Amino acid sequence: MYQTHRPLGAMRWILSLLLVLPLLAQAANEVLxxxxxxxxxxxxxxxxxxxxxxxxxxxxxxxxxxxxxxxxxxxxxxxxMYFQVLFAFDEVKRMAPQHPEWKEKQPFKALLEGDRETLAASGMKGLLEIVGATHTNMTTEAFSANAERWLASAKHPRSGKPYxxxxxxxxxxxxxxxxxxxxxxxxxxxxxxxxxxxxxxxxxxxxxxxxxxxxxxxxxxxxxxxxxxxxxxxxxxxxxxxxxxxxxxxxxxxxxxxxxxxxxxxxxxxxxxxxxxxxxxxxxxxxxxxxxxxxxxxxxxxxxxxxxxxxxxxxxxxxxxxxxxxxxxxxxxxxxxxx
Amino acid sequence: MYQTHRPLGAMRWILSLLLVLPLLAQAANEVLxxxxxxxxxxxxxxxxxxxxxxxxxxxxxxxxxxxxxxxxxxxxxxxxMYFQVLFAFDEVKRMAPQHPEWKEKQPFKALLEGDRETLAASGMKGLLEIVGATHTNMTTEAFSANAERWLASAKHPRSGKPYxxxxxxxxxxxxxxxxxxxxxxxxxxxxxxxxxxxxxxxxxxxxxxxxxxxxxxxxxxxxxxxxxxxxxxxxxxxxxxxxxxxxxxxxxxxxxxxxxxxxxxxxxxxxxxxxxxxxxxxxxxxxxxxxxxxxxxxxxxxxxxxxxxxxxxxxxxxxxxxxxxxxxxxxxxxxxxxx
Missing domain, CATH: 3.40.50.1000 (HAD superfamily/HAD-like)
Structure with a gap:
């Protein structure tokens, strides 16, 4: 019995090796x-x-x-532009109907009117106001839902791909x-x-x-x-x-x-x-x-x-x-x- | 060969089971x-x-x-008392030679003189001063070394055991x-x-x-x-x-x-x-x-x-x-x- 088992064992071993070898080679290529x-x-x-x-x-x-x-x-x-800033800009537009005061208030007015010059001139202070208005005074849960919705639908302006x-x-x-x-x-x-x-x-x-x-x-x-x-x-x-x-x-x-x-x-x-x-x-x-x-x-x-x-x-x-x-x-x- | 192997196999199996069973029982008791x-x-x-x-x-x-x-x-x-507060108290004593002004400054004076009543009267404000003096104005590395030294040597007042x-x-x-x-x-x-x-x-x-x-x-x-x-x-x-x-x-x-x-x-x-x-x-x-x-x-x-x-x-x-x-x-x- 042993005599007949040995070649079968060896064949199985060789067969397994043949099956595994390409995987090993692939694994080596799969790093980076x-x-x-x-x-x-x-x-x-x-x-x-x-x-x-x-x-x-x-x-x-x-x-x-x-x-x-x-x-x-x-x-x-x-x-x-940092994608999160693009999110904040889009959020201002989405939230604008609930904020009629933004029509007259900078930097929101400039952003809503597409007035890039005035928006840029508002600098870091203006940006922080926009981020504050779109990121705070809401629960973490509500904010996360907003970010999730935007990420699921917004497209990058150049590639047209989701961010x-x-x-x-x-x-x-x-x-x-x-x-x-x-x-x-x-x-x-x-x-x-x-x-x-x-x-x-x-x-x-x-x-x-x-x-x-x-x-x-x-x-x-x-x-x-x-x-x-x-x-x-x-x-x-x-x-x-x-x-x-x-x-x-x-x-x-x-x-x-x-x-x-x-x-x-x-x-x-x-x-x-x-x-x-x-x-x-x-x-x-x-x-x-x-x-x-x-x-x-x-x-x-x-x-x-x-x-x-x-x-x-x-x-x-x-x-x-x-x-x-x-x-x-x-x-x-x-x-x-x-x- | 098979004929002689089988009983040995079975014996081995039973033997392993006998060896493993007490471990299984122990494992069940080892939870909590x-x-x-x-x-x-x-x-x-x-x-x-x-x-x-x-x-x-x-x-x-x-x-x-x-x-x-x-x-x-x-x-x-x-x-x-919270052990970290006991650490802060001990640190005040250890650091006192480098802070001669503490001899005249509350709540440090009370702590160094063992005047529990004045110390207690200094309340949360006093405690925060003591914690501030022993926990800040140093690097994280230096603070961790202090805490480590104290934990390695200090003993709990009742049990006499390390904290x-x-x-x-x-x-x-x-x-x-x-x-x-x-x-x-x-x-x-x-x-x-x-x-x-x-x-x-x-x-x-x-x-x-x-x-x-x-x-x-x-x-x-x-x-x-x-x-x-x-x-x-x-x-x-x-x-x-x-x-x-x-x-x-x-x-x-x-x-x-x-x-x-x-x-x-x-x-x-x-x-x-x-x-x-x-x-x-x-x-x-x-x-x-x-x-x-x-x-x-x-x-x-x-x-x-x-x-x-x-x-x-x-x-x-x-x-x-x-x-x-x-x-x-x-x-x-x-x-x-x-x-």
């Missing part, structure tokens, strides 16, 4: 498939290999594998790759936290409790047993620049070992990440692709990358050349658009 | 071993069974199994049991967040990023490339009462399905948890054990339980009778002290 073989992909793989190899001098236990990502311009596009499709395919792959290697992935963004939570889990695989952002003060309300959290028109935390390491310290309570950003607003988060002990990784998405996405850096009003680019170069941080290193920018590009 | 067969343990097991049984109408996906716990009086003792051993064995078991059933366990406490993070991971198995508490404003500092987070003497968030659902909404971004507290400061967190859809659990630790721990509720200055006890009774929340339901209070009790 939209990154070409350039320096960024190599640096990412070398870093992840080093911190996840037990016995390596650079090994980092799973619990400490914290990775933080900026959102606007790092995980999705931010042109011609949640204007995410970077290579960064989705990087998030997956890190999580598959035991990393906990966080968003740490200047965007408002409840807005991002509406899509972050579905689009990025990042759950609400791993989304950190700008926050408004809030108030617990109990109206005859009807409980809610009211969003107040008062900033509690501005999660930009130095606000990023501050919120990382306050909310995560430990230092990330990997950080990715794209603008000067991410500089302190990258510095804070790199200042810890042991092997660390800092990356910048450099918007170099005027064809498939946008090309901008030192002179841009949105997502200016100037000081952080200098520091990245002087400290050998990874600067991703989008045009050269990404074979695909958006998930809706069906085939790689560059070799 | 310090809880007797009272109503609280039954309610906990019924709830966890319902929300984790696939196909059950009460099933909750793993991602939504968020459990929140108060700390003082819920996970560890809080008598004769980190004054934790409730049945609650440690509950945390383990919930995590084994896919729950993410959080602390949501009036205590200051950096203080709790020093011991929460080791003692409770709760990582820094799942510790939520009262926070001070902070400031990112860059002194010639030396980076730090400076703690400012200004409250950013008071995580007590309505502050608890506010921080849950802001930091976790979804509603817990289980909450445990012990005082009126936890009422809004319990209400917020119970007001969601689907099956939910609210529990209160009732300090009924003057022998092994402390007995206090409606009249206590520390951890007053009055309104929340009424609401728990009217809404059939679980109220744990510590004296009757816990066979063991602290881990250092080697044998169950009650049957």
């Amino acid at each position: 498939p939209s990154w070409n073989d350039g320096p960024s992909r190599k640096a990412i793989e070398a870093f992840v290999g080093a911190v996840t190899t037990e016995g390596s001098k650079d090994f980092v236990p799973v619990a400490e594998r914290i990775a933080v990502f900026d959102n606007d311009g790092t995980l999705w596009s931010e042109q011609p 949640t499709e204007m995410v970077f395919q290579p960064m989705l792959e990087l998030l997956d790759y890190l999580r598959a290697n035991g990393f906990k992935t966080y968003i740490v963004s200047g965007g408002e936290v409840a807005f991002m939570r509406v899509f972050a889990e579905e689009v990025y695989g990042i759950p609400p409790e791993q989304v950190i952002g700008t926050t408004f003060a809030s108030q617990f309300q109990d109206k005859d047993g009807q409980l809610s959290i009211l969003r107040l028109p008062k900033l509690a935390h501005n999660d930009d620049g130095p606000g990023k390491p501050e919120s990382i310290d306050s909310i995560i309570g430990r230092r990330p070992i990997l950080a990715f950003g794209n603008s000067d607003g991410d500089l302190q988060m990258l510095q804070w990440t790199m200042a810890g002990k042991g092997k660390r990784f800092a990356g910048l998405v450099h918007h170099t692709d005027g064809e498939r996405e946008w090309a901008y850096d030192r002179e841009s009003k949105i997502g200016r990358l100037d000081k952080a680019l200098d520091e990245a170069k002087s400290k050998n941080w990874v600067v991703v050349d989008m045009a050269r290193e990404w074979t695909r920018v958006y998930p809706f590009e069906t085939a790689p658009s560059k070799p | 071993p310090s809880w007797n067969d009272g109503p609280s343990r039954k309610a906990i097991e019924a709830f966890v069974g319902a929300v984790t049984t696939e196909g059950s109408k009460d099933f909750v996906p793993v991602a939504e199994r968020i459990a929140v716990f108060d700390n003082d009086g819920t996970l560890w003792s809080e008598q004769p 980190t051993e004054m934790v409730f064995q049945p609650m440690l078991e509950l945390l383990d049991y919930l995590r084994a059933n896919g729950f993410k366990t959080y602390i949501v406490s009036g205590g200051e967040v950096a203080f709790m993070r020093v011991f929460a991971e080791e003692v409770y198995g709760i990582p820094p990023e799942q510790v939520i508490g009262t926070t001070f404003a902070s400031q990112f500092q860059d002194k010639d490339g030396q980076l730090s987070i400076l703690r400012l003497p200004k409250l950013a968030h008071n995580d007590d009462g309505p502050g608890k659902p506010e921080s849950i909404d802001s930091i976790i971004g979804r509603r817990p399905i289980l909450a445990f507290g012990n005082s009126d400061g936890d009422l809004q967190m319990l209400q917020w948890t119970m007001a969601g859809k689907g099956k939910r659990f609210a529990g209160l630790v009732h300090h009924t054990d003057g022998e092994r721990e402390w007995a206090y509720d409606r009249e206590s200055k520390i951890g007053r339980l009055d309104k929340a006890l009424d609401e728990a009774k009217s809404k059939n929340w679980v109220v744990v009778d510590m004296a009757r339901e816990w066979t063991r209070v602290y881990p250092f009790e080697t044998a169950p002290s009650k049957p």
Whole structure:
């Protein structure tokens, strides 16, 4: 009996191997498939290999594998304007019938009349008024429903795609790759936290409790047993620049070992990440692709990358050349658009 | 060959079974071993069974199994005074040589001279001054080192045990049991967040990023490339009462399905948890054990339980009778002290 079993066993073994081999090959290709073989992909793989190899001098236990990502311009596009600002503009138009006073009140009047010059002249103060009117004095639940409705129907002015499709395919792959290697992935963004939570889990695989952002003060309300959290028109935390390491310290309570950003607003988060002990990784998405996405850096009003680019170069941080290193920018590009 | 193998196989199988059976029996007892067969343990097991049984109408996906716990009086003792306040008192004594002005300045003078009456008369304002002086105007790193040093050496005035051993064995078991059933366990406490993070991971198995508490404003500092987070003497968030659902909404971004507290400061967190859809659990630790721990509720200055006890009774929340339901209070009790 043994004699007849052995060849069958061997055949089965060879057969299984034949079935498994293509899967193994495919698995190897599936790591960061939209990154070409350039320096960024190599640096990412070398870093992840080093911190996840037990016995390596650079090994980092799973619990400490914290990775933080900026959102606007790092995980999705931010042109011609931060998408959340476009949401606020659309919300003003939607809410205008309930606010007849806006017809005579700036900056709402300018926005409703399409008077771009006056709107631009209202500056940051005007923008904060628009954000306040569309983001606060309502419950978190009501706000989230508004954001959800907008994200489900609004289209990006250039691509005509929903905003949640204007995410970077290579960064989705990087998030997956890190999580598959035991990393906990966080968003740490200047965007408002409840807005991002509406899509972050579905689009990025990042759950609400791993989304950190700008926050408004809030108030617990109990109206005859009807409980809610009211969003107040008062900033509690501005999660930009130095606000990023501050919120990382306050909310995560430990230092990330990997950080990715794209603008000067991410500089302190990258510095804070790199200042810890042991092997660390800092990356910048450099918007170099005027064809498939946008090309901008030192002179841009949105997502200016100037000081952080200098520091990245002087400290050998990874600067991703989008045009050269990404074979695909958006998930809706069906085939790689560059070799 | 087969003929001789079969009985051996069967014997092996029976042998393995004999070896495994006691382990199975033990495993069954290992769930919440310090809880007797009272109503609280039954309610906990019924709830966890319902929300984790696939196909059950009460099933909750793993991602939504968020459990929140108060700390003082819920996970560890809080008598004769919140342990963090005792830490602040000890820190004033330790820091006094560097602060000669405290000899003449209240409430520090009273504290250093052991003048309890004057100290008590300084009230909440005095306490905040003491907490401010010992918790702020230093980096998070420096503060954590202070807290760590104190926790490693200080002893509780009655038990003579380190404070980190004054934790409730049945609650440690509950945390383990919930995590084994896919729950993410959080602390949501009036205590200051950096203080709790020093011991929460080791003692409770709760990582820094799942510790939520009262926070001070902070400031990112860059002194010639030396980076730090400076703690400012200004409250950013008071995580007590309505502050608890506010921080849950802001930091976790979804509603817990289980909450445990012990005082009126936890009422809004319990209400917020119970007001969601689907099956939910609210529990209160009732300090009924003057022998092994402390007995206090409606009249206590520390951890007053009055309104929340009424609401728990009217809404059939679980109220744990510590004296009757816990066979063991602290881990250092080697044998169950009650049957």
